[in-house]
Amino acid sequence: MNAIEIKELTKKYKDFTAVDKLDLTIGEGELFGLLGVNGAGKTTTIKMLSCLSKPTSGTAVLMGNSITEKPDEVKKIISISTQETAVAPNLTVRENLEFIAKIYSVPDPKAAADNVIADFSLGEKENARTKTLSGGWQRKVSIAMALITSPQILFLDEPTLGLDVLARRELWNVIRQLKSKMTIILTTHYLEEAEALCDRIAIMTSGKLRAIGTAEELKQLAGKESFEDAFIEIAENAGKEEIK
Numbered sequence: 001m002n003a004i005e006i007k008e009l010t011k012k013y014k015d016f017t018a019v020d021k022l023d024l025t026i027g028e029g030e031l032f033g034l035l036g037v038n039g040a041g042k043t044t045t046i047k048m049l050s051c052l053s054k055p056t057s058g059t060a061v062l063m064g065n066s067i068t069e070k071p072d073e074v075k076k077i078i079s080i081s082t083q084e085t086a087v088a089p090n091l092t093v094r095e096n097l098e099f100i101a102k103i104y105s106v107p108d109p110k111a112a113a114d115n116v117i118a119d120f121s122l123g124e125k126e127n128a129r130t131k132t133l134s135g136g137w138q139r140k141v142s143i144a145m146a147l148i149t150s151p152q153i154l155f156l157d158e159p160t161l162g163l164d165v166l167a168r169r170e171l172w173n174v175i176r177q178l179k180s181k182m183t184i185i186l187t188t189h190y191l192e193e194a195e196a197l198c199d200r201i202a203i204m205t206s207g208k209l210r211a212i213g214t215a216e217e218l219k220q221l222a223g224k225e226s227f228e229d230a231f232i233e234i235a236e237n238a239g240k241e242e243i244k
């Protein structure tokens with residue numbers, strides 16, 4: 001079954017089109033990378049898919065539920081973690097997790113917190129107030145908070161932004177552990193991250209999909225040996241002709 005079917009999804013701000021008739025299908029259990037230069041429309045796409053923003057036209061169906069017709073059903077099966085995802089600074093790691101579990105009516109908040117604390121190796125910091133944690137730890141807590149509701153689809157918008165190499169690699173391992181347990185859409189500007197983690201990758205510019213495939217396929221398509229060169233080739237030539 002397809003986890004996500006995006007059909008002509010469009011977002012306009014006044015006369016500016018941020019996402020332009022996006023068509024895309026993502027399979028269940030897939031770890032899908034959404035790449036593109038600043039302003040390409042990645043976050044806008046994720047906001048529409050997670051029902052935080054209404055499409056101007058078009059729609060998407062997530063696990064059989066339309067974002068335009070059944071947003072309440074969609075919200076039950078998704079989670080989102082963004083750079084801005086609020087961890088309450090004065091609550092401890094455990095309190096943050098149990099708080100979110102309660103808001104989302106998870107049956108046993110304490111047990112749910114125990115599980116993600118174990119999965120994410122958060123034990124040594126579970127009683128620390130989150131404001132005392134480093135950025136990398138806060139990102140881990142933020143992703144753990146997104147997972148406490150056991151979502152079927154997880155959106156990770158630039159999960160490793162600003163992290164040092166070691167913290168980033170650690171988060172890669174966390175993300176790899178989630179792989180195939182749920183469908184994941186990830187955005188990143190770190191191309192080696194997309195190449196290392198993603199089953200398939202889409203490259204967007206100016207709200208349009210320019211190319212889609214595995215990292216290997218995109219390299220072949222662009223005729224480049226490195227994924228970074230392939231990305232540059234595709235992003236720079238976007239608009240001249242549609243590469244698919």
Ligand SMILES: Nc1ncnc2c1ncn2[C@@H]1O[C@H](COP(=O)(O)OP(=O)(O)OP(=O)(O)O)[C@@H](O)[C@H]1O
Nearest residue numbers: 013016017018036037038039040041042043044045
């Ligand atoms: N609320 C808004 N009002 C007007 N324009 C907006 C609004 N939100 C986003 N945009 C514009 O839509 C375009 C796409 O923005 P979006 O945040 O989706 O890009 P992005 O691909 O996530 O970029 P980045 O890599 O920098 O995060 C940008 O040109 C942005 O300025």
Ligand SMILES: [Mg+2]
Nearest residue numbers: 042043044157
């Ligand atoms: Mg963004």
